[in-house]
Amino acid sequence: MLTMELLPLFPLNVVLFPASRLRLHIFEERYKLLMERCISNSAEFGVHLSTEDELAAIGCTAKVLKVIQTYQDGSFDIVVEGVHRYKLKDTNVSDENIVMGEVQRIREETELPAGDRIEKAVALYNNLVVVAYKGKVDLLNIDDVLRNRDYLSYTIAEKVGLDLTKRQDLLENLSESQRLEEVIQHMEETIPALEQYEKIQQIVKNDGYLPKAKF
Structure with missing residues (x-):
């Protein structure tokens, strides 16, 4: 004890x-x-x-x-x-x-997430940071992650836009597998919205035409 x-x-x-x-x-x-x-x-x-x-x-x-x-x-x-x-x-x-x-x-659990879930989480994370951070945040290397799987959910949670309540919920969750599933779900919901925002910004950026109402 x-x-x-x-x-x-x-x-x-x-x-x-x-x-x-x-x-x-x-x-x-x-x-x-x-x-x-x-x-x-x-x-x-x-x-x-x-x-x-x-x-x-x-x-x-x-x-x-x-x-x-x-x-x-x-x-x-x-x-x-x-x-x-x-x-x-x-x-x-x-x-x-x-x-x-x-x-x-708290005694940390020894059971870690399955390799395929880790690979999915890393792929989603890398996709998200490319769109959101434009090269300002390093991508995760899957080989490095597979060699050291501890706290992957927390590493991902730092950069994917979780609100304060969700961050605390993640801290209180005792299962790394469950924590990883939570951040995977969050990223799956967040990435499409980010990509849509990126498309809108690109459209606005490439619009060099002047509003007719001003002339």
């Missing part, structure tokens, strides 16, 4: 996935102190979705990879990486006004 631990939480209007990276701007004194401690001690903290002062059931531990910018007012920007999901059991507030969570880390 997994043990309970006390974890400092950083409540945000964002969802962090395991192995995903986020840039965070740290400006409140309490969180500046927390991040400085985490950096000094190579310690983790919890990035936890907070909506309307309500904390989600599941969050993700994070480690600070790098301080990328500091500002004259003492605030700074950091890059963090998601490490491990956890269930939030209880909370209290420390003397430094940091929310402390009593958490239990």
